[in-house]
Amino acid sequence: MDINLRFFNRLSQWVNTFFAPKATLKTESDDAQKGLVSLKTIANQYQSQISEKTVNETLSSHFIYTSEDFIARESQIKQITDVINLWRNHHGEISAIVAPAGAGLSAFLGQIPSLLASINTQQQDASTSKVKPLPEKGVIMSFYQAPLNASDAIANVCYCFDMQPPAAMTDTSITDIIIAINQLPAQLIVIDDLHKLMLRMMGNAQALVTFATIIMETRKHHCWILGCEKFAWQRLSAQYQITHFIKHVITFDYFNTKELASIQTKQLVDLGLISDDYLIKKSDKTDIHRPPKKSGATHNESDDDDAVNPYEDQLKQLHIISQGHPKLAILLLQYSLTHQADIAQSSSSKKSDNHVKNSTRKDTDNNSNQCTDICKINASALPSCQDSDLFSLAEIYVHGGLRVAQHAHIFAQTIEQSSLQLAYLARQGLIIAQYSQRDFAQHFYFITPALSKIIASHLVNNNKLFN
DSSP, X not given: OOOOHHHHHHHXXXXXXXXXXXXXXXXXXXXXXXXXXXXXXXXXXXXXXXXXXXXXXXXXXOOOOOXXXXXOOHHHHHHHHHHXXXXXXXXXXXXXXXXXXXXXXXXXXTTHHHHHHHHHHXXXXXXXXXXXXXXXXXXXXXXXXXXXXXXXXXXXXXXXXXXXXXXXXXXXXXXXXXXXXXXXXXXXXXXXXXXXXXXXXXXXXXXXXXXXXXXXXXXXXXXXXXXXXXXXXXXXXXXXXXXXTOOEEEEOXXXXXXXXXXXXHHXXXXXXXXXXXXXXXXXXXXXXXXXXXXXXXXXXXXXXXXXXXXXXHHHHHHHHHHTTXXXXXXXXXXXXXXTHHHHHHHHHHHHHHHOOTTOOHHHHHHHHTTOOOOOEXXXXXXXXOOHHHHHHHHHHHHHTOEEHHHHHHHTTOOHHHHHHHHHHHHHTTSSEEEOOSSOGGGOEEEOOGGGHHHHXXXXXXXXXXXX
């Protein structure tokens, strides 16, 4: 009799968690009173901000970000501008923009349409007889269904150009598609979430080769820009040598202290906690995205320069705790403000014990009405994960999410085993589920964007993701 002990061990953990007595389960306020926020609470905070929806099982266009509130990335904007200008001058090559999950890659790609308009405006008076005209707008999209054969890959590419894919594959299908695409008007195509096209299932390798071949043979006529998550890019480089045919690779990371403070200060202004005077900095006058400076009878330029944000210490804490992850920092700030009474209750005793002796009572009184204690993250759910859980999280992270059936295929498990394991990880708050109404094997699980850096760091430290 073949008994799968791993399956029963996971079933036991799931059952124990599900039927645990309510009195023994920790509540959100329990963590808040200790100045902590759990991974599950962070996941729930994110989940409450999105509407309930079923899995999108078709090709999907990506929504466009606006330039409002977009900050930093000046050097990367210059690099991508140079790439576009090289293409216009008939030196087109495939380009990739690589960044860790949650660092703002999609927001960066969303700036390309406005960048195209800016390039057109700047070069209206220049002689452009030999320069390839720019399209009025770029096409930005993300494919959520990984291709598992050459036919699927061709269909994905055809979708970029609003073309009808061939009804059946023949020996000349790829050549015919390349010829047809090169006869279309020049287009700028941005493919976000490239990692979602990569799936460790039979047929995907050939699909990626087909996809790469088509864009390689059309790169001189059309401008291709690919966006990919950092760890997925490293796997693509190791397994498929993707760097051999992509010439321009632009990278960026999470925000530094100053950049993150700009984002959070805007949020504090929106919440009405501070004046928008703190958004105006002399050193940031060159930032085209900042609002015009307000004039006031009681403020002059030197007053604004010397103004100190009353939440300056909290903004520094947010950067340390979030490590520059913007979504996580926003959730931490919102949660800390909402649960300030609980957090302050626990921190008051610590502050009284560790208070600096030379601080004056007056300074403490002046700051007491403005200070906000920022909660720290309780990541105890991660160390309790078994190796099989961590391997699952690594695959989910690299692929941008997995369906139950895909997880079962990758790990050579039954659908039921994968379903239980993924449900267990979801109950810990490490992943989020989007449910299919037709088949539980099509339930889609992904890592909460705000938790991407925390989980990735843990996986790297445990040799499940590799730098």
